[in-house]
Amino acid sequence: MLLIHASLMACSQHSDPDTLTFWTVGREGEAITQLLPQFERENPAIHVTLQQLPLSAAHQKLLTAFAGDSTPDMTQLGNTWLPELVAVGALEPLQTRVANSKTIQPNDYFPSIWSTNVYEGALYGVPWYVDTRLLFYRNDLLKAAGFDAPPRDWAQWRRMLAALSHPEQGQYGILLPTNEYDQLTSLALQQPDPLLRDGGRYGNFESAGFKRALTFYVDTFRLHQAPPITNVEAGNPWVEFGRGVYSFYFSGPWNISEFRTRLPASAEDTWNTAPLPGPDGPGAAIAGGSSLVVFRRAKHKDAAWKLIEYLSRPDVQGRFYDLLGDMPPRRSSWNEASLRSDTKAQAFRDQLEHVKPTPPVPEWEQIVNQMQLVAAQAVAGDLTIDQATAEIDRRADRILEKRRWMLDRAQHASSAPP
Amino acid sequence: MNGQRAAWVFLAPAAIVLGVFFLLPVIGAFVLSLTDYDLYALADIHNLRFVALGNYWALLQRPLFWSALGHTVYFVAVGVPLSMLVSLGTALLLHSPMARFKPFFRTALFAPVVTTVVAVAVVWRYLFNTKYGLINYALEWTGIHPVDWLGDPHWAMPAIILFAIWKNFGYNMIILLAGLQAIPTELYEAARIDGASAWRQFRHITLPMLAPTLLMVGILTVSGYFQLFAEPYVITEGGPLQSTVSVLYLMYDEGFTWWSLGSASAIAFLLFLTMFVVTACMLRMERREAKV
Numbered sequence: 001m002l003l004i005h006a007s008l009m010a011c012s013q014h015s016d017p018d019t020l021t022f023w024t025v026g027r028e029g030e031a032i033t034q035l036l037p038q039f040e041r042e043n044p045a046i047h048v049t050l051q052q053l054p055l056s057a058a059h060q061k062l063l064t065a066f067a068g069d070s071t072p073d074m075t076q077l078g079n080t081w082l083p084e085l086v087a088v089g090a091l092e093p094l095q096t097r098v099a100n101s102k103t104i105q106p107n108d109y110f111p112s113i114w115s116t117n118v119y120e121g122a123l124y125g126v127p128w129y130v131d132t133r134l135l136f137y138r139n140d141l142l143k144a145a146g147f148d149a150p151p152r153d154w155a156q157w158r159r160m161l162a163a164l165s166h167p168e169q170g171q172y173g174i175l176l177p178t179n180e181y182d183q184l185t186s187l188a189l190q191q192p193d194p195l196l197r198d199g200g201r202y203g204n205f206e207s208a209g210f211k212r213a214l215t216f217y218v219d220t221f222r223l224h225q226a227p228p229i230t231n232v233e234a235g236n237p238w239v240e241f242g243r244g245v246y247s248f249y250f251s252g253p254w255n256i257s258e259f260r261t262r263l264p265a266s267a268e269d270t271w272n273t274a275p276l277p278g279p280d281g282p283g284a285a286i287a288g289g290s291s292l293v294v295f296r297r298a299k300h301k302d303a304a305w306k307l308i309e310y311l312s313r314p315d316v317q318g319r320f321y322d323l324l325g326d327m328p329p330r331r332s333s334w335n336e337a338s339l340r341s342d343t344k345a346q347a348f349r350d351q352l353e354h355v356k357p358t359p360p361v362p363e364w365e366q367i368v369n370q371m372q373l374v375a376a377q378a379v380a381g382d383l384t385i386d387q388a389t390a391e392i393d394r395r396a397d398r399i400l401e402k403r404r405w406m407l408d409r410a411q412h413a414s415s416a417p418p
Numbered sequence: 419m420n421g422q423r424a425a426w427v428f429l430a431p432a433a434i435v436l437g438v439f440f441l442l443p444v445i446g447a448f449v450l451s452l453t454d455y456d457l458y459a460l461a462d463i464h465n466l467r468f469v470a471l472g473n474y475w476a477l478l479q480r481p482l483f484w485s486a487l488g489h490t491v492y493f494v495a496v497g498v499p500l501s502m503l504v505s506l507g508t509a510l511l512l513h514s515p516m517a518r519f520k521p522f523f524r525t526a527l528f529a530p531v532v533t534t535v536v537a538v539a540v541v542w543r544y545l546f547n548t549k550y551g552l553i554n555y556a557l558e559w560t561g562i563h564p565v566d567w568l569g570d571p572h573w574a575m576p577a578i579i580l581f582a583i584w585k586n587f588g589y590n591m592i593i594l595l596a597g598l599q600a601i602p603t604e605l606y607e608a609a610r611i612d613g614a615s616a617w618r619q620f621r622h623i624t625l626p627m628l629a630p631t632l633l634m635v636g637i638l639t640v641s642g643y644f645q646l647f648a649e650p651y652v653i654t655e656g657g658p659l660q661s662t663v664s665v666l667y668l669m670y671d672e673g674f675t676w677w678s679l680g681s682a683s684a685i686a687f688l689l690f691l692t693m694f695v696v697t698a699c700m701l702r703m704e705r706r707e708a709k710v
Contacts, residue, residue: 060674067460067677088461179657230658233548233569362457366676376659398476402458406465 019047020303021072023062025290026055027254028076028129031323032311039310046303059365066090073298074307076128076290079116084362085293086119092294092301095123103309108330112287116357125291126308127329129320132285133186133276134351136241136249136259140270150274154216157277164247167224174248175240176220177231178379181372182286183250186276187213189356190283196396200361201404203396205371205389212279214375214385221379228379238262241271252288256344257325273347275354287355289329327352363399370395451683460677473684483685485660486668487692492575493582493664494643494696501583501639502632505590510624512591513598524595528588535585539652542581543568546653568654571661578649578662585649586642590635597631598624633704637697644693665689 024032029052036048051072053061059081065071066088077085085091098104106114109127117125137150145164151157161173176183188195191209196202204210220226234240241249242263249255259271276285292311294304310316317328318336327348328334339345358364371392378388451473458465477483508527512520530538545552546567554564567577601624609619625632647670650662656671663671665685673682 063457063677064674084457088457090461229569232657233566235549373660380659402454402456402465405467406458 018045018300018303019049020074020300020307021049021051022304022307023051023053023072023075025053025058025076025078027324028290028326029053031320031326034323035311035316035320038316039307042310043303043306046300046306048307069297071295071297073300074292074294074304077125077293078290079113079125079127079288080358080365080368082117082125082291082293083119083360083364086124087362090295090297091124092296092298093122093124094126094294094305097305098123098126101309104312105330108332110287110329110331110352110355112355112357113289113329113352116287116289116360117291119360125293126312128290128292128311129317129326130329130352130355131252131288131290131327132348132351132355133182133250133252133288134285134347135274135276136251136255136271137274138241138244138247138270139272141244141247150272151277153277153281153283154279158216158219161220161225161248162223165223165225167227170245172227172246173225174220174250175234175237175246176217176226176250177234178228178376179230179232179372181368181375182252182288184213184217184372184375185358185368186250186286187217189286189358190276190278194359196359196361196367196400199407200359201400201407203367203393203400205392205396206386211385211389214378214389217375218378218385222381236262242267253327253345253348254325256342273344275347275351282354284354284356285351287357361400361403363403366399367396370399447683447686450680451687453680454678455680455683457677469680473681474688477681477684477688482660482663483665483668483688486663486665489575489662490644490646490664490666493579493646494640496576497579497582497643498636498639500579501587501643502590502636504583504587505594505635506632508587508591509594509598510620512595524592527591530585531588533585535648536652538585539581539649542584543653546577569658571659574654574658574662578646578653581653582643582646582649586639590639593635594628594631597628601627629704633700637700640700641693641697644689644696665692 029050033050036050040046040048058078062071062075062077062081062085066085071090082091098106104126110130113127113130117123117127135150139150141164142148142150142160145160147160147163151160165171165173188210191207191213193207193209194204195210197204221228231237237246237249238255238259239262240246241259256273260268263271276283278284292308294301294308298304311320312330314328314330314333314336317330317333318339320326321328321333321336322338327345328336328339334340334349339349358368361367374383374388374392374395377383378385383391452468452470453459454467454469454473511517512524512527517523544550548554548564548566548569551567553567558564565573567573605623605627606619609623614622645666646664647666650656650664650667651670654662656663656667666689669682669685669689672678672685
């Protein structure tokens with residue numbers, strides 16, 4: 001059925017002048033097919049053609065489409081990728097459209113999430129859903145070990161991890177896949193030191209703050225409170241969390257529904273979510289998520305903006321949460337029935353007021369990948385903390401070399417006499 | 419004079435096709451490798467810098483390039499002889515007068531070559547699984563401790579080699595089988611009359627008669643194995659701890675994940691240079707042996 005639908009849409013792509021092409025990334029593509037009929041009923045002149053990109057190929061496909069001059073009208077875009085596409089001039093500024101919009105109220109959005117769409121003073125995207133990382137925990141196991149509440153700071157967290165880890169029985173406090181960078185990035189963002197210095201010219205990984213975060217991260221493995229495995233080897237972490245192999249799980253909002261479908265209904269009361277503990281007291285978490293953006297070369301910018309406004313409506317965002325569990329970026333959407341009544345979503349609601357974006361440089365994705373590769377070497381015991389942070393800085397500085405050159409050139413050009 | 423012109427006219431179609439689709443792109447890639455062409459340059463050509471041999475110099479100083487080259491050489495050095503041995507062994511078995519159901523076995527052994535890498539890689543990932551994999555199950559049965567094939571940096575490359583040999587040996591087997599069938603049977607008859615054992619027949623008739631075929635198969639396999647990419651790409655994604663990153667994988671990563679096309683072109687040329695030197699050495703050794 002879906003296939004017929006897709007092929008019909010493919011046929012009409014060229015004949016219909018008001019066909020809006022919209023790329024989605026990952027799981028959102030399936031859920032949105034259920035939101036589009038209402039949009040098309042409200043706007044009979046617009047027809048939306050969806051193309052669903054798998055997450056693993058999306059980054060490459062977006063850049064290739066830009067290089068090959070075949071970008072769609074609009075796309076869903078992870079907010080860490082936004083600076084990259086803005087830097088190459090692929091995206092349409094949306095400032096004036098937002099100012100004239102009745103639906104989209106910037107003040108209603110979580111400020112850190114909104115700010116990830118502002119690049120050098122101009123707005124390029126409207127947040128669609130938010131994503132952050134916090135703790136899932138087994139409250140029954142914590143209680144059995146004598147802890148009544150989830151940890152609020154690292155010291156408490158460390159004590160709980162120690163009490164709940166029994167590596168000889170194959171039980172660990174937490175699962176931290178060594179090939180995922182979100183966890184270490186979250187810990188690093190809790191520190192006062194920025195991750196890059198001098199306006200994103202150099203890495204700042206040798207700062208005291210990052211060293212503290214990396215030490216906490218690596219110690220968790222050295223103390224055998226987390227197994228040194230990748231997510232490929234972790235296999236099915238949901239079932240293992242249910243079995244009590246891990247008492248904590250450091251992950252994002254989509255896992256609420258994942259746990260509900262994979263664990264028996266009777267297990268619902270054995271786990272909960274908690275904001276991320278910080279070095280001293282409740283800490284910040286990563287301001288992630290996806291935005292909706294319009295391409296500069298789009299042919300149907302007005303139609304694209306209509307769809308963005310539709311998808312930003314609180315009632316539509318509430319339905320989107322029901323379909324997929326993606327959390328809305330605006331506070332009024334959190335008043336929709338199912339979100340307000342879900343206790344497990346509340347930790348995310350609280351955390352979202354304390355989130356911090358990653359450095360807005362196009363090279364960030366590349367740098368954070370290198371950071372995790374080096375961190376994995378430190379976990380394996382090949383590098384000390386000092387060696388690892390020096391190596392991450394070295395790699396970051398190499399990656400940022402071109403950016404430095406471009407910034408310096410722009411400065412010279414503006415300071416030189418006309 | 420006229421004859422020469424006619425020759426050029428006849429050569430022209432092939433020369434033009436080669437020039438446009440091979441020579442020009444190669445020259446283009448070489449020029450690209452002398453610049454820092456990247457995403458910024460893609461957006462605005464004024465962001466392009468000519469860096470001469472800077473990309474090459476930076477690469478030679480990058481530990482990841484050397485480790486990628488090391489992994490590739492490891493893969494070639496272990497994979498090629500093993501793969502040729504398996505191909506030769508199966509070809510000899512198929513050629514043996516005692517073999518039954520020859521067409522069936524020939525097809526069955528050739529089958530892995532025509533399967534899609536991605537599809538069979540998924541199957542092999544299950545076979546290699548530490549907890550549930552068939553290979554560890556068999557090892558356990560023989561009393562050997564299970565191996566963390568794809569999770570242990572020391573075992574990931576052997577696992578890739580095993581998979582690559584299984585995937586590729588059939589192709590060489592068919593070529594070697596054709597070579598074996600081309601050896602005149604009179605030679606074996608004469609040897610048997612002289613009382614030569616099966617081993618001596620193999621050593622003094624089969625091997626020398628097969629040498630040109632073996633050399634060609636060897637060169638093709640070496641240049642094929644140097645371009646290791648699809649296997650780690652689908653099975654391990656270069657991991658664990660980057661222990662299966664090959665030179666070509668590094669090039670792909672630089673070029674298409676991060677769009678550093680200048681640096682990626684430089685990697686391509688360094689790989690080409692390495693392969694050129696290795697195959698030239700192989701040809702030279704062969705010639706020297708032929709003289710002796």
